[in-house]
Every structure is written in structure tokens, then in C-alpha cells.
Amino acid sequence: MRRFATPLGIFILLVVLLGVGLTLDPRRVPSPLIGKPIPAFELSTVRDPEQRFSQDDLSGRVSLLNVWATWCIPCREEHPVLVGIARRGEAVLYGLNYKDDLNEARAWLDKLGDPYEMSGFDRDGRAGIDLGVYGVPETFIIDAEGKILYKHIGPINDKIWREDLYPLVQQAEEKLK
Amino acid sequence: MIYRSRVISLSAALMLVLTGVVAAQVFEAREFKDPENAQRYQTLINELRCLVCQNQNLADSNASLAADLRQLTYDMILDGKSDEEIIEFMVERYGDFVLYRPPLKPTTLMLWIGPLLLLVLGIWLLLRQLRRRSASPVENDALSADERARLERLLRDDEARSDPLRSD
Numbered sequence: 001m002r003r004f005a006t007p008l009g010i011f012i013l014l015v016v017l018l019g020v021g022l023t024l025d026p027r028r029v030p031s032p033l034i035g036k037p038i039p040a041f042e043l044s045t046v047r048d049p050e051q052r053f054s055q056d057d058l059s060g061r062v063s064l065l066n067v068w069a070t071w072c073i074p075c076r077e078e079h080p081v082l083v084g085i086a087r088r089g090e091a092v093l094y095g096l097n098y099k100d101d102l103n104e105a106r107a108w109l110d111k112l113g114d115p116y117e118m119s120g121f122d123r124d125g126r127a128g129i130d131l132g133v134y135g136v137p138e139t140f141i142i143d144a145e146g147k148i149l150y151k152h153i154g155p156i157n158d159k160i161w162r163e164d165l166y167p168l169v170q171q172a173e174e175k176l177k
Numbered sequence: 178m179i180y181r182s183r184v185i186s187l188s189a190a191l192m193l194v195l196t197g198v199v200a201a202q203v204f205e206a207r208e209f210k211d212p213e214n215a216q217r218y219q220t221l222i223n224e225l226r227c228l229v230c231q232n233q234n235l236a237d238s239n240a241s242l243a244a245d246l247r248q249l250t251y252d253m254i255l256d257g258k259s260d261e262e263i264i265e266f267m268v269e270r271y272g273d274f275v276l277y278r279p280p281l282k283p284t285t286l287m288l289w290i291g292p293l294l295l296l297v298l299g300i301w302l303l304l305r306q307l308r309r310r311s312a313s314p315v316e317n318d319a320l321s322a323d324e325r326a327r328l329e330r331l332l333r334d335d336e337a338r339s340d341p342l343r344s345d
Contacts, residue, residue, distance in 0.1 A: 026231065029271070029272060030272060031272065032270070033269075033270070124245075125242070129242075129245060129249065132270035132271050132272075134228035134242055134271065135228075
């Protein structure tokens with residue numbers, strides 16, 4: 001029996017290591033921007049080419065910055081969740097419309113509802129690059145000082161909102177009081 | 178048969194040539210006045226990872242983000258930025274993961290020394306096994322009493338069958 005002990009031990013170790021590996025998502029790359037001020041940007045908005053949207057709009061209160069696009073299929077799945085969050089007044093939402101078509105973006109908001117205070121129109125994706133965006137949809141939680149608290153990659157569903165994001169938003173708001 | 182194997186080796190050679198062409202495809206034609214900058218551009222886009230596809234570098238990926246980052250790399254080189262500045266620009270936004278050659282620091286320590294540790298462990302196990310084998314002579318070559326009896330019986334049967342003069 002003893003001569004099987006070493007290979008068996010190695011086998012079990014490998015199974016445990018690979019098992020843990022399976023539960024991790026390789027697409028979730030930790031952002032180096034966490035804890036840092038949101039990078040500067042200045043964009044027009046989806047609704048109004050004259051309106052300016054910049055990093056300054058994101059300070060003063062806790063907010064979410066959601067990166068979306070009409071060509072992004074998971075965004076469609078996520079959108080009703082965002083509309084729900086805004087309707088219940090659980091968080092202040094801003095949008096970053098990433099490398100999209102302006103008319104389609106407007107039509108999307110008209111048809112599916114507009115949960116955003118405003119949506120910056122990032123036509124060439126340059127603001128997205130400064131935010132380290134690589135997989136739309138992405139959502140940043142930004143505190144009242146304009147610092148990035150958290151970044152969620154992929155669509156938000158009700159469970160993720162209730163369990164992961166909303167508690168962080170509430171915590172950050174708690175600190176302000 | 179000879180004909181068929183020639184066809185096979187020819188098509189294998191053709192496949193190799195074709196994959197070579199695919200791997201060397203260039204998405205955008207870049208012009209540099211200075212050939213040294215052209216070389217820097219190639220090195221940078223080959224060493225930076227595309228985060229959308231994860232297992233491709235910027236040079237090989239046709240993702241739209243990779244195209245944007247190639248453009249930025251090109252612009253920064255023309256702006257006279259150093260390699261370090263360009264790499265810092267990428268790491269500030271996407272983290273160490275963007276580098277195919279990550280820096281040596283506590284979180285990446287296992288990545289760097291892990292393979293070496295495994296190699297040392299493997300050599301140690303191998304040496305231990307070899308030493309143990311040469312130290313103790315093979316134990317089980319002696320037959321047990323039962324086995325010896327069976328061997329004798331088999332040999333006897335064999336003799337009996339192969340002797341044509343013997344009659345029972």
C-alpha cells in the first residue's frame with residue numbers, strides 16, 4: 001500500500017489545485033485602478049452632443065459607471081436590472097456608451113428605458129482604454145471622492161447586485177453620514 | 178503506397194507553409210521613418226497581451242481593442258515615448274496581466290520559481306528512486322515453494338510431450 005501513497009498524494013493535490021482553478025474565472029483580471037481616482041475624460045453624451053460629461057460629474061456622491069453598447073449582447077440581458085436599480089433609487093447610474101452608433105444607442109434607451117443620469121458617448125473607445133475596459137459590460141462603483149471602489153466585469157444580474165455590488169454601495173454611502 | 182506517402186508529406190508541407198502565412202499576417206501597414214522604431218513596435222505588440230482573447234498578443238489578435246491598442250502603441254512611438262513609458266501606460270490600465278513577461282514580485286513569485294521547484298522535486302524523486310533500487314537487490318526473484326513445485330511439474334510435462342520415443 002505504501003508505494004501508492006506518493007502518487008495518490010500527488011494525484012489528490014492536483015485534483016484539489018485544478019478543482020480550485022475551475023471555480024476561478026480567468027476573465028476577471030484584477031484592475032490596477034481600484035482605489036485610485038477615476039481617470040480624467042471629457043465626452044459628449046448620447047442624448048445631447050452639446051452636453052459635457054467628465055470625471056467631475058462622478059464625484060460628490062456614490063455612483064455607478066456602467067460601460068455599455070448596443071452591439072454587446074450581455075448588455076441587453078443586463079439592461080432591465082439597471083433599469084430596476086434606478087427605479088428603486090438604489091444607486092445613481094451613469095453610462096459610458098462604448099464604441100457605438102449614436103442613433104442606435106438613442107433608440108436602445110428609448111425602447112428599453114434609460115436608467116442613466118447621462119451616458120458619455122465614447123465613439124473611439126479612448127475613455128474606455130483609460131478605464132481599462134476590455135469586456136463590455138463593465139461596472140465601476142465610484143465613491144463620493146471620485147475614487148474607484150470596485151469593478152465588476154460582465155453583466156450584473158439581480159443576485160450579483162443584491163449580494164456583491166449593492167452592499168458595497170450602501171457601505172460607501174454609510175461612510176458619508 | 179510510395180505515391181500516397183508522397184502526397185501526404187506534400188500536403189503536410191503545404192499546411193506548414195500556409196499556417197506560417199497566417200501566423201505572420203499583419204493587420205495594419207505601419208510606416209516608420211526609423212527602422213529601429215519599426216523593430217520596437219514589433220517587439221512591443223508581440224509582448225503585450227490582448228485582454229479580450231487572453232491567449233493572444235496584440236500582434237496576433239483581430240479584436241477591436243487589440244487594434245486600438247496597436248494604434249496607441251504606434252502613436253506613442255511616433256510621439257517619442259520610450260518602451261518603458263508605453264509599457265507603464267498599459268500596466269496602469271490593465272495590470273501586470275497585459276505583460277507576457279510579468280515582473281518579479283511577491284504575487285508573481287510562484288510563476289517564476291514554480292517550474293524550477295517542480296524540476297528540483299522531480300530530480301530529487303528520481304534520484305531517490307534510483308538509489309533505493311540499486312541499494313536493495315531485487316527481492317522477488319526467488320520462487321516460493323509452491324511456485325518451485327509448479328515449475329517442476331510444468332517442466333516435466335513439457336519433457337514428456339516433446340519426447341517422441343516415449344510411449345505410455
